[in-house]
Amino acid sequence: MKVRAGRLTTGVLAELADARALAEAAQRADLVQRLDQAAGRLRSDDATVAVVGEFKQGKSTLVNALLRTDICPVDSDIVTAVPTILRHGRPPAAFLQVPQDDGGLASVPVGFEELPRHIAEGDKNGVRAVEVRLDRRLLAAGLSIIDTPGVGGLDSAQGNLTLGALGLAGAALFVTDSAQELTAPEVEFLRRALERCPRAFCVLTKTDLYGEWRRIVEINEGHFQRAGLDVPIVAVSSFLRMRAQARDDTALNEESGFPRLVELLRRDVLGAAAENKIVAARAELQFVVAQLRERVEAEHAVAAEPAAAPEVVRRYAEKSRRSAWLAGGSWQTVLGDGVQDLSADIEHDLRERLRIMVRKGEDLLAESDPRETWRDFQAWAQREAAAAAVDNLMLLVTRTEQLAHDVAERFGIEYDSLDVDLPAPELALRKVDELDVSFQKSGMQQFLGAFTAARVTYGGFYMLGAVGAFFSLAFAAPLGLLAGMTLGRRMIKSERERQVQQRRLQAKQELRRYVDDVGFHVGRDCREAIRRTQRFLRDEFAARAQAAERSAAATAAAVREIADLPPDERKERADALAEQRRRLNRLAA
């Protein structure tokens, strides 16, 4: 599949180049630029795989074994605390991602010997992520791998942030070991992961240690079946892979199960990513070809029947005038209204989630003494806040996609109706009709080509660490010296109750402040993302409207020109046009 995708990519690139030559010949710099961008996106072969799973399942070891490196620190008790991003680079280098005052992240180069410390301590030093560039074949093929932290397990703030990051990944490798079957939280996490990420694979690690791993695979397959999840299981032994590398032993590598995993990554992850890009590039190609074809068809028609020229010119002059309206057409209204609805709904959704969270949190606080439970309560609150933020983001993503579709659909209707009621010479009309029919088949999808490729524009904020921190509360010490001496037994009891109440109040206030903080930051990020999306869609469709306008105007001019030519030159031109038509038809096929 990867090979096929590769061949396809080369084919589409050749087609893009051909269309570019035609656009250049037609002096359409705007279309040339569109094609160049499409080719650039197609060439940037790149897919991200996130390695996720519970604490101590062997995630880092898996990454190490997969890339035959020892970059990710492995220990029987210490645990990865910050995400480690591995991508291709030569020579090898490492960077720390440190947050800046303006909210962005800065890459700070760091020595390899320093890495383990940063990966294990991470957040304490303000490091959000570690990026490592290595020269490996798998990475050079366009794969980047994220080793996610195991801190706190799947059902924690970190686990939820990992889920959020999955929205940007092309695939997830879910890691679980052969010591026991999948637990309920693990299956639940996978289910939520699949909502966000197109592909997921379950990697069963440590098969070298457990003779019963085949049973575990069977049991896990049963769990997936019952949960209705389509997740292939790959059983591997990182230990054997490392050993195979040390001994340069191919058979041992085969036994480790890794070749199958590598094959899956190449075929299903890189291959699928490439295929998506091809679809997007094709859509772009279709649009450009349609623009170019309009002029060639009209010219061709007039070359055969010069008498029709004035009528055709009128037709395209009118179309050009209408296209000028398209730039400010009703799709703008759809976009404007849509963005307003979107902002309101997203904000309301976030507020609602946080409100429920505060209520639940206050109930929990009312049941316990915050002095005893504060640490767990913080973990709980951070998890809930992260879940709220991540679910809110998920809603944002689906709603944005919907909005893009709506706008594209409206744009498509207007675009198609530009010349529906225009009077036209029979001949030309027939040609144009044919064209329009084949054009409609690709439908609005052709307008979404660039959007699909630019997913990152709206999901582009990495929320790692975005849930902020609690203040540590200094609770009043338990009843001490003075109280013990001066108060009677009953008084002590009531005094103690009063203190618990006081602590609860303090904790509730802190909870509210925290939730307020989270709401502020997440809300800001969402608004930012919506704004980016709005701009992107507006610019994109305005550019298309402009292209349509230029196409119609150019067509009118070209028709006028060809009608004025002396017959022999017209004949010559007609031949050249026939050649261009053939090329365009081939591209449109």
Place this chain on the structure above:
Amino acid sequence: MSFLLDQVRTLLDRAISEMSDQRLVDARRRVDEPLRVAIAGKVKAGKSTLLNALVGEELAPTDAGECTRIVTWYADGRTYAVTAYLTDGSAEPRPFTRRDGAIQISLGRPAEQVEHLEVRVPSSRLRQHTLIDTPGIASLSTDVSLRTMAFLEAEGERAAQTDAVIYLLRHMHGSDVRFLESFHGDGLSSGTPVNAVGVLSRADEIGGCRLDAMASAGRVAARYATDERLRKLCPVVVPVAGLLGAAGATLREEEYRTLAAIAAEPMEHVVDLLLTADRFAASGTHRAAVLKRLGLFGVRLSIRLIREKTVTDSAALAKALTEHSGIDRLREVFTAQFVGRSEVLKARSALAVLDECIPPGSALAGEAERIRASAHEFVELRLLHQLRSGRLPGTDEQLAEMDLLLGGAGGAAHHRLGLPADAARGRIAAGAQEALIRWQNIAEHPFSPRELKTAARAVARSCEGILVS
């Protein structure tokens, strides 16, 4: 000691004659039965394996998948016998077979109708306590540790079917929301800091079954011991490799021969064979069976011991496996925490039942309260509970010493004074005398908080107890 239980017996008899409540009859019978210890923990934590290791016999069936689904009691008896106690209150004997020692019970009815099973086993190890194997607590999704911490707030003297609990923990990260989930009660057992022991289970698997696995497990357990939340829930965490312990207790001669035969092969071959569980299992059915019983760590360890001539026969190997498993240490802790305190724990359970049955304010209730307040064992227990749930003021040193003196590490004099088991009488007496004076001073010091004073008086009384004996 039995003075306390006698008082409780008398009180229960009186209550039964007045009210004839079935719960009281059960409680009265329970006073004369062995201590009931539940083994609790999450699914697949290795509860059945640990039970087998503790009894020293392959009793409870174990499997790679989830296995134990019904609460099963393992109690001492004259012959092997199985009784099913049904949800409708009746009981019936059930037929059973033994496969490789494991007891396979034919239920003859849906599992939901069975309240619990009771397996009678002639075993000296079950004479002092009955072990209860529980189905794992399934993972609950939310708020568990918060509620776990919340139940500490309760006085912790609810009536429960069990007297003490062993909690099994898998290797987990301290900041996991589910960290304390293993302690979440399931209604059957309610552990409190005075009757619970933590076990870091499947310790041999930590760090990839390498030969230093038990040392790694020790480090993890030590880190757990410093976690203040855990300290409040159970005072000690012992790393145990259940599989090793069970194998050590039941190692067969032919298993030793299988292992010895492998150890005698050339080094390279052995290394290759031990590379993965698959390879080892594929090299012969006997070996596959040994692997199943010992686990990869157990096999690796045994072969190394045999190769290095540290052990030369099956008895020595069994002993070495048991040593490495940590099961002995667990037994020690078990004895100190549970067996040595079994009378007071039983009395505590019985009084909890009484509280539920008799109307408050009655003469019987008054008598129950009198026993609680007067028996020094009870005072010690309650203080320990308060101390460990962090509700006593005092410096860390004071609290640590108080824990010891109140019998937190075991009721024997040397345990209380933190002296070696073979300490001379004179040394013990001197230590006790010294502690007595120190704690009397604390009790009388005008600046000591009131609660600490009360506690200090009780501690001083414990010191007197040591001096008298």
